[in-house]
Amino acid sequence: MADNALNSTFTEEELQKTAALFNVTVPEKDVEAYRVLLSGLDEAAQTLLKEEDYLPGLDLGRFPRENIHRPAEGENDHNAWAYRVTIKSTSTEDLSGLLSGKALAIKDNVNIGNVPSILGTDVISPGSYIPKYDATVVTRVLSAGATVVGKGACENFSMSPTSFTNAQSAVENPHAPGFNAGGSSSGCAALVASGIVDMAIGGDQGGSIRVPASYCGIVGLKPTFGLVPYTGIASLDAVVDHTGPMTKTVLDNALLLQVIAGRDEYDDRQIGLPIPLPAYHDELSKFADAPKDAVKGFKIGIISESFDMPGLDPRVISKVIEAAKAFETLGEDVTVEDISVPMHAMAPAIWTVATRQGFSEHGLRGQNPLRFGVHDADLTIALQEWNQEMFDKLALKNPAGTNALLGGQIIKDKYPGLTSKALNLARKLKDTYNELFERYDVLITPCAPTPANYTSAPEDDIMTKMSKAIGTTQNTAPFNISGNPAMSLPIAMLAPLEDETLKLPVGMQLVGKSFGELEILKAAYAWEQNFDWKSF
Template sequence: MAGLDWDAVEMARRVQSGEVSALELVDASLERIAAVDSNIGAFLYVDDVGARQSARRLDSELTRDQKKSLPLAGVPVAIKDNLVTRQMPTTAASKMLQGFMSPYDATVVERLLAAGAIPVGKVNLDEFAMGSSTEHSAYQVTRNPWDISRVPGGSSGGSAAAVAAGMVPLALGSDTGGSIRTPASYCGVFGMKPTYGRVSRYGLIAFASSLDQVGPFSRTVRDAALLLHVISGRDPHDATSVDVSSTAPTVVVADPTQMRIGLPEEYFGDGIDPNVRTQVDAALETLKGLGATLVPISLPHTRYAIATYYLIANAEASSNLSRYDGVRYGFRETAPDLIQMYSRTRSQGFGDEVQRRILLGTHALSAGYYDAYYLKAQKVRTLIRRDFDQAFESVDLIVTPTVPDLPFKFGERALDPLQMYLTDIFTVTTNLAGLPGLSQPIGLADGLPVGLQWIAPALEEERILGMASALEAVLPVPSWPMQGGLSR
C-alpha cells in the first residue's frame, strides 16, 4: 500500500511537496488497520471519519507554504488510550471509563494536531497503564506482530504493535516503569521515555505522577527525534514540565569515537536469556567497531529498584485513582448509600491487577506503615539516583538490554504478579532517577525482536538519539513481521 513503507519524515516531506496527499496516507493507514488489526488487536477505537476529514482539510485548505510549516503534515498517528482526546473516547482500557469523552485534548495531542499529524485512533494498553504485557486491558488482547501467540509487552502494547505492524509510522505511549521501552523491545521498534518533565503530562491519565512520561514510538531514529521535538517543551498546564526549549527536530549523528559508554555489571549478570545476550553482545561489538569506548561500571542499588518502584508507583496510583468514585466519571454501580456506592463501583469498575495495586499502595501509605514502606522507598530512590550521578561522572551514556528476555506467551506470567513485575527490572531505574531512556531494535533471536536500551543524563535525549542513529546506520535494515496476515 502506497506510503506505509516510508517513515514519518518521508511522509511529511512528500505531503509538503505535493507528491502525495494526506488523504492517500490516511487511507493507506486505515486500509492496513482494516486488513491486519483483527489479528493484532492494537486499536480500541478507529476514527476513520474524523481522520479522513482532517486529511481532506489539510489537503484542500492549506497552501504549500503552510504545509511546509507542519513537521508532521499528513502523518497518521496512533494515540495510547490513556491520553485524553476530544474527538475520540478515552478509556485507559478500563471498564471504569467506558464511554468517557474528554472535554479537552491532552497537551501532547494538541501539539500533534498543531504539527499536522492525523490521529487515526486510540490504542490498547494494560488498564490504567498497569502491566507489562497489555493482558490487563478490560477490552481486548493485543498480539505481538512477530508471533501472535506472544504478548507485545506493555503497558503501551497497542502503540508498539501498531507501529511494528506498519499500521502507522508513529504512536504515542506513556512510560511509568518501562511501559514504552518494554513493548518497543518486544515488538522491534524504537520507543523513548524522555527525561521526567521534558514532555507535558497534562491530559495523561495519571498513574504515578512522579514517574509518568509520554514518549514516541517509531521505526526510525529520526522519526523518534521528530515526534519528541513536536511534543516536548514547557507547558503552563503542567508545573513539573521543565523550563527548557524543546529537543531538536532532526538528529545530529554522534561521533562514536568521542563516546564513553558504560556497561553496568548488574544488567549483564545471570537471568538474561542467552538469545538476548548474544544479540546485545553483537551490538556492543558493533559499537566498539565504530570507535566507541566501552567501560564497565556499577549501579550497585539496581537490585532494589523493583521493590522501590512498586511501593512508590502504587502509593501514587492509590491516590491518583481515588477520583474514580462513580460520581464524576462514566461507570457507577448503584447502592443504597454513598459509601457502598463508592466501593461497589470501584470493585466492579477496576480490574484485578488495578485493585491489587491500589490495595498495596494504600497499605504502604497507611498509618503505621508509611515510614517502613513509602518513606523507605523514597530514600532508596535517592540511592538509585546517586548511582546514576556517579556513573555519569565517568561515562557519556549507559547501555543495557532493554528487557532480560524475549516476548513471552499469553498467560505465562498472568498468574504470578511478582514475575510480571520483574519484566521491568532494567527499565524502572530510569523512571526512578528521572532519566531519558530509548529502546533500539538491534535484531532478531528465534524470529523475535531484541532491544538495546540507551540511558543518558537528564535532558540529554539528543546524545542518545545521536548514538542510536550511528548504530542504526550500520545495523541491517530490519525485516517486517510476517505472521497473522501481515506480509506485504
C-alpha cells in the same frame, strides 16, 4: 450556636463517621461547634458546583473530528485499536509542518476531545469517560501537520507490561499471533511495528513504552521526566508519569520528540526544563552522510548489575553485550566498558515502594494529588467509590492492578513514612546515575528480560497471569523513578521459549543524563545505521 447548627447540612452521624477514619471521636460538647464550622465546606462546595469547569479549549474548527467509532469485528488488526477517528488540521500552515503526511496513533489514556477514553478497562463503563479537550501532545502533533487516525489500545489502567489485560481484547504481537506485544502501550507498538501508522505516542510509568518497543521491534523513548508535557493524560502517579515517541526508526523518533517536547503552561512536572531545547531531528540529520560520526568520542558504560536481575534470558544477555561492544567498531575513539552501579540492583524496590501508594490512591481510586495542572473531574468521580464488582472485573483481567490497589494501602498502613523515604532514595538514585555521566555519554542495560512470551488465557489463575509479567520491568522502572531518559532500540531476533521456529525482537536499553536525549539518539542512530538488527 444551636440556631446556627440548624443551617448545617453536616449531621452528627457524618461527623463521627469522618472522625472514626482517624481513630478518634469528637466530644459531644463540641459536636455542634464542628457542625457549624464544617458547614462552611458545604457552602464553598455549592458555590463551585454552580461554576463551569475551567479546561483548555477544543478548537473543532481547526482540528475537526471525523468518523469517531469503535472498530468493527474483523477491522481491528492485532486488536490494537481502542477507537478510530480522523483528525487533520484545516490550517495550510499546520499542514506544512514537521509531521506533514504522518499518520499517528495516540495511546488510549491520552485525551482526544470528544473521543472516549476506555483506558483498557471495563471497571468503568467503556465510553462513559469522554474527554472534553485535547492533551497538549495531541495539539502539538496536529499543529505540526500530522493526521491522528485513532487511539491505540492500552492495558487495563496502564498497569501491565503484558498485552493480555485489556478488558476488550488481548493485543497480539504483529510478529506472531498469540504472543505478547508488551504493555502498557501495547496497541501503539503493534500499530507502528506493522506499519499501520507511521508513529505513535505512548505512556510510560515503569517501562510501558520501552517493553512493548522491545517485544515488537520498534524504537521507543521514555524522555526525561517533564520534558514532554503530561497535560491531558490519565495519570498513575505524578512522580513517574512520562509520555513519549514510538517509531520505526531513530530519525522518526527524534522528529516526533522535536514536535512534542517543551514547556507547557499547565504541567508542574516540568522541573528544570532547559531552554532552548535541542532540535533533535535537525541535529541528528547532520550525520546522515556519516552516521558513525554521531558517536565520535563517545564513552559508553554497560551497567554490570543490569545483567544480574532474576529471569534474564542468557541469550538476551549475550545479544545485548554483543550489540553494546559493536559500538567500538564504529571508530577508534569510541570506548565501551563495564561499570558497576550497586544501587541499580536496589532501584526496582525503590520504584515499587515510591509508586505503590500513588498507583492505589491516585491512579485507581481517583484521589487527586494536591498539585497544579489540569484535572479531569469526570474520571476522578468515576473512580471514587470501589465495589466488589469493580474489584472482580479488574482481578479477572489484570491482577497486577488489584495487587497495586491493595498494595498501596498496605504500604501506607503497615510501613508509615516509607513512601516518603523511597522518594528521598529516588533522588539519591538519580544523583547516582547522573554522576556517571561525568564520565560516560550513554549507559546500556537489557530492556525486556526475554523475547515476547505466549499470551495468557482469560481462564488462567492469578499466579499464571502474573508470572508473565514478574521481572519484566526490573531494568526499565529504575529510570522512571530516577527520571533519566531511556530508549529501547531493536538489536536482534531470538526464538521465544515456547516456539523455536519463530523469531521475535529483542531490545537494548540506552540511558542518558537528565535531558540527555540527544546523546541517546546519536548513539541509537549510529548503531541503527550501521547494523541490521534483524540479522545481527
